[in-house]
Amino acid sequence: MGIFIGALAVVLNFLFVFLLLSSERRSVAKGTIPPRGEILYLQDLNFFKWGDRWFLSIMDFAIAFVLVERWPLPIWVVTVCFLVGIAWTALWHRIYLGPRQIPNSLYPYIGAVSLVGRIHLAYFAAQYILGFMGIAMVVLMIMGERQWSPAVFVAFVAGFGYFATLISDFVAKRYRL
Numbered sequence: 001m002g003i004f005i006g007a008l009a010v011v012l013n014f015l016f017v018f019l020l021l022s023s024e025r026r027s028v029a030k031g032t033i034p035p036r037g038e039i040l041y042l043q044d045l046n047f048f049k050w051g052d053r054w055f056l057s058i059m060d061f062a063i064a065f066v067l068v069e070r071w072p073l074p075i076w077v078v079t080v081c082f083l084v085g086i087a088w089t090a091l092w093h094r095i096y097l098g099p100r101q102i103p104n105s106l107y108p109y110i111g112a113v114s115l116v117g118r119i120h121l122a123y124f125a126a127q128y129i130l131g132f133m134g135i136a137m138v139v140l141m142i143m144g145e146r147q148w149s150p151a152v153f154v155a156f157v158a159g160f161g162y163f164a165t166l167i168s169d170f171v172a173k174r175y176r177l
Contacts, residue, residue: 005068009064010057010060016126020048020116020119023116024105027114033114040105042116047162047166047168051161056127058158059162062134066151070141073140080132081129089124098110131159
């Protein structure tokens with residue numbers, strides 16, 4: 001069952017990536033976001049090209065696999081993970097709306113979010129909620145309340161890869177805080 005749910009998580013991730021890219025193309029065609037070159041597009045960002053598409057797919061598989069195989073998480077933990085994921089999304093949304101943000105297809109103008117950005121907010125929240133639940137499961141494993149799974153190490157490696165792509169975009173000055 002864990003492999004099936006892990007594969008489903010990968011399929012959902014790829015569907016979201018496809019939705020984001022197709023929404024970006026439609027927004028360009030409608031003229032609701034500036035052309036590439038004036039702003040950064042998702043394909044210009046390492047965190048999306050490599051991070052979201054590949055590393056998050058691997059991480060989503062591993063986390064979903066571990067959650068299914070080691071379930072249940074206490075309901076209060078799931079609730080806290082959900083609330084922290086929503087708060088984390090709101091914090092970054094606020095940062096991206098600010099004047100220091102480099103215009104991109106998600107936030108093409110200071111203080112404005114595009115359709116692509118709104119879709120990405122839902123995706124961002126879902127990814128972080130899943131990630132926080134994975135971290136909660138690791139904490140339970142460390143505490144000895146759940147058996148260790150080798151898939152945890154796959155998730156850690158994929159998470160490291162994802163954050164490396166994100167940091168590379170900051171270093172390349174595609175993002176600022």
